[in-house]
Amino acid sequence: MTTRRIVLTRSAAVIGAASSGLLLPQIVRAQSDKVRVGFMLPYTGTFAQLGVAIENGFRMALNEQGGKLGGREVEYFKVDDESNPAKGIENATRLVQRDKVDVLVGTVHSGVQMGIHKVARDSGVLNLIPNAGVHIATRAQCAPNVFRTSFTNSQPTLALGKAMVANGHKKAVWITWNYAAGDEAFEGFEQSYTAAGGTIVKKLGLPFPNVEFQALLTEIASLKPDAVACFFAGGGAAKFMSDYAAAGLNKSIQLYGSGFLTEGVLDAAGDAANGVLTTMHYGDSLNTPRDKQFRLDYAKAFKLQPDVYAVQGYDTGLLLIKGANAVKGDLNNKKALYAAMEGAVIDSPRGKWTMSKAHNPIQDMYMRKVEKRENKVIGVAQKAVADSAAGCRMG
Numbered sequence: 022m023t024t025r026r027i028v029l030t031r032s033a034a035v036i037g038a039a040s041s042g043l044l045l046p047q048i049v050r051a052q053s054d055k056v057r058v059g060f061m062l063p064y065t066g067t068f069a070q071l072g073v074a075i076e077n078g079f080r081m082a083l084n085e086q087g088g089k090l091g092g093r094e095v096e097y098f099k100v101d102d103e104s105n106p107a108k109g110i111e112n113a114t115r116l117v118q119r120d121k122v123d124v125l126v127g128t129v130h131s132g133v134q135m136g137i138h139k140v141a142r143d144s145g146v147l148n149l150i151p152n153a154g155v156h157i158a159t160r161a162q163c164a165p166n167v168f169r170t171s172f173t174n175s176q177p178t179l180a181l182g183k184a185m186v187a188n189g190h191k192k193a194v195w196i197t198w199n200y201a202a203g204d205e206a207f208e209g210f211e212q213s214y215t216a217a218g219g220t221i222v223k224k225l226g227l228p229f230p231n232v233e234f235q236a237l238l239t240e241i242a243s244l245k246p247d248a249v250a251c252f253f254a255g256g257g258a259a260k261f262m263s264d265y266a267a268a269g270l271n272k273s274i275q276l277y278g279s280g281f282l283t284e285g286v287l288d289a290a291g292d293a294a295n296g297v298l299t300t301m302h303y304g305d306s307l308n309t310p311r312d313k314q315f316r317l318d319y320a321k322a323f324k325l326q327p328d329v330y331a332v333q334g335y336d337t338g339l340l341l342i343k344g345a346n347a348v349k350g351d352l353n354n355k356k357a358l359y360a361a362m363e364g365a366v367i368d369s370p371r372g373k374w375t376m377s378k379a380h381n382p383i384q385d386m387y388m389r390k391v392e393k394r395e396n397k398v399i400g401v402a403q404k405a406v407a408d409s410a411a412g413c414r415m416g
Contacts, residue, residue: 082334
């Protein structure tokens with residue numbers, strides 16, 4: 022409602038000014054006093070909590086700067102993307118053309134991200150990706166005005182292979198849904214595991230979002246690998262861990278996964294998740310002074326415990342602050358703005374990270390073990406993990 026009311030009021034003011042012929046320059050200047058930030062995130066449906074956490078984190082970073090970017094006030098606009106790829110282009114266009122945002126923050130769902138990506142590339146608006154891990158956004162379709170603050174889908178699994186072989190698990194079965202995110206996660210696992218000397222005995226898959234795992238679990242039992250590695254997320258991940266444990270496999274075959282396997286689903290999975298090992302760029306027990314302060318401040322501000330999505334939203338804010346401060350709030354000075362963001366060192370709750378030439382984080386990946394419904398960090402699986410950026414030609 023607020024956005025609509027702001028737009029209607031502004032339109033009326035501009036029409037009135039145009040008829041007088043005197044006030045328009047003043048109104049235009051007044052409008053440009055504020056940096057216009059558009060959130061295109063899921064606020065309903067399966068990913069609603071993720072959208073809220075990202076926005077909370079972003080606002081918290083700016084609030085630490087007195088709510089300003091490079092000394093300028095900030096005006097927010099919000100669109101619920103509903104995690105619906107069919108509406109991606111339309112919703113992103115609304116923020117860019119109707120609300121005239123300077124920065125578009127979004128999104129979670131990779132399918133929706135591709136709609137935002139098209140609009141960002143066509144319009145030149147600055148797009149900050151706080152979650153979606155789809156490879157192409159920072160590979161073949163990388164762009165000077167698109168920056169990601171989260172991960173690519175293969176980054177967590179790039180850190181998985183070496184750790185598994187180091188633990189003595191040299192024969193593994195891979196299992197995931199047959200869809201883009203699963204394929205991209207497998208790329209990282211296959212590369213890291215085979216390079217470390219591991220053998221992938223079999224690659225198993227099922228249609229997304231099917232959760233009938235029984236036949237595949239029976240096959241895993243007959244194959245007798247040293248370990249199973251997987252990519253699942255959300256409700257399907259909880260069901261997979263529950264079925265894995267119910268089949269008794271957790272007693273004899275160690276389960277590993279990209280961190281999304283155990284992110285946000287530990288209550289649903291219950292004891293079935295105990296002992297599961299995952300690699301991820303954040304965890305529940307980093308116990309660094311930076312992370313402790315962040316978690317305390319976030320809990321005070323929002324009466325919630327932060328998760329990886331809150332951290333990614335916060336870091337999106339930190340990155341934009343670095344850029345805006347460097348150009349003293351003049352976001353139209355794009356060359357200097359992008360250069361500052363490219364060169365930024367982000368002092369994040371997850372640990373310090375830098376931006377790759379393709380505009381994706383170079384970051385540490387932690388090994389985490391599920392204990393008492395927490396993703397306990399038990400070590401660093403790999404330092405400074407970078408995505409391949411294959412096909413990126415920054416123009």
